[in-house]
Amino acid sequence: MRREALLAGGIALLALTMAVAAAAVPGVLSEPTEDVRPSHLDVGEQYLDAHDVSGQTVTLSLSSRLTHRGGPAENVTVVTRAIDAQSGLVETTATRSLGTVEGSRDVPFTTNVTVEREGDYDIETVVYADGRRVTQRVRSVRNVGALTPAYARSSVTFHRFENTATPLRAISYRIDTVANNRTTLNVTAYLTNTGDDPEGGLTLRLRARQADSNVIADSAALSVGQIRPGRTRTVSTTLTVPDGYNYWLDGILQSDGVIVGTESAPANLDPTETLTANETRRDVGFQSGDFAERETEIERDRPEATTAGGSGPGFTVLAALVAVLVAVAALTRRDL
Known part of the structure; x- marks a missing residue:
């Protein structure tokens, strides 16, 4: 009888502990929810336009879309740099914050960078999520000096x-x-x-x-x-x-x-020599769409999918059953 009393008392104590834990931590006994996928960001096709053309500078307006899939991406920031194609020096930098991006959707954004009205430039767009670089794209513009003020x-x-x-x-x-x-x-x-x-x-x-x-x-x-x-x-x-x-x-x-x-x-007016206009001469002018884009995706860390109950305190149903078996085995050994 003593063995049965101890076993009944252990089970009752375990049930009371589980009830208190369930009340204190909601969802502690729930089954694991479905996996949460990591976020994925990509920069779509980019379009360039020239605004505010003066004698010395020109403002290049870059329009694109940020495609998001998977779980929420927090603290999303788009950094745009205009880099001199010959020297490799950064001419100017513009930063835009998009906050938290959720759901499967496209987020349009526009960034303006002002550069000298001469030479060639590489426009680099880098996307950061929570301080981590996730993707980038580079587009080239040539003969900016041909733009008319x-x-x-x-x-x-x-x-x-x-x-x-x-x-x-x-x-x-x-x-x-x-x-x-x-x-x-x-x-x-x-x-x-x-x-x-x-x-x-x-x-x-x-x-x-x-x-x-x-x-x-x-x-x-x-x-x-x-x-x-x-x-x-x-x-x-x-x-x-x-x-x-x-x-x-x-x-x-x-x-x-x-x-x-x-x-x-x-x-x-000279009968011995004739001038001929250079019919093949042409103005190349400002060019943008004809230059191929280069897209680079940064290697991402791919953490394993997490569950709602995988990292918090508490017991699952399986854990409760194991605890009961351990208690029974301990009482049996003690009586023997």
Whole structure:
């Protein structure tokens, strides 16, 4: 009887302990919940745009999306660096905090970096989660110096003749008179307003530049009246130059004292030598989308999945059963 009494008392004490623990720590007797997956972050495709272009600097606006999967990612920070492609030096750095990212979704973000308006740059985007670098992406931009500053922009340009069987230029000429070894040229320039609003207040300077010496033989400045959207205006003047030489006819378009456009055309007055315009010359201009992106994913630590009851204090059902068996075995040995 003594053995049965001790066994009953041990079981009662264990049951009382489990009841108190269940009341003090909710969920202590629950079964393990399903595994919690680690978070996973990726930087999506990036888009670059140029804002606030001045004579010395340009602000590059980088837009992208941060793709998240798995469990919550805490303290997410995006660091963007503009790195000089030649020297490797960091030109500027911008940091943006996204806080905690949860759920399977895309988080859009935009970062602006201001750089010198010259040279080439690598734009590096690095993502940190809780102080740990998890992924990065690099995009390159080239020939930033080709961007036109805001003060030098105009919707009026030298006309571009397209879809013509015969090559035509925005500056043309005809010989007006020849006398005393001097030739008077009647020079005409074609100017088109490619914008949506009327524009005026422009000045056109036409000059005859001797091809071999670059000496300006004659020049004239003309006031250009207002040009309506989508319309072309012809501006003409006469230039008198020494006979027997070849010349470049230069057109320089200015707005409020700032050069906003230039154009040149050959004038062949030397019968023994002919100037040919360089038809293959072209402006490369600002380039961004044509450069391949490089994506690097940092090696992540992959911890094993944790459970709700795996690290906290308390008993599971299996632990309670083991405790009962141990108590019974101890009492039996003691009686023997």
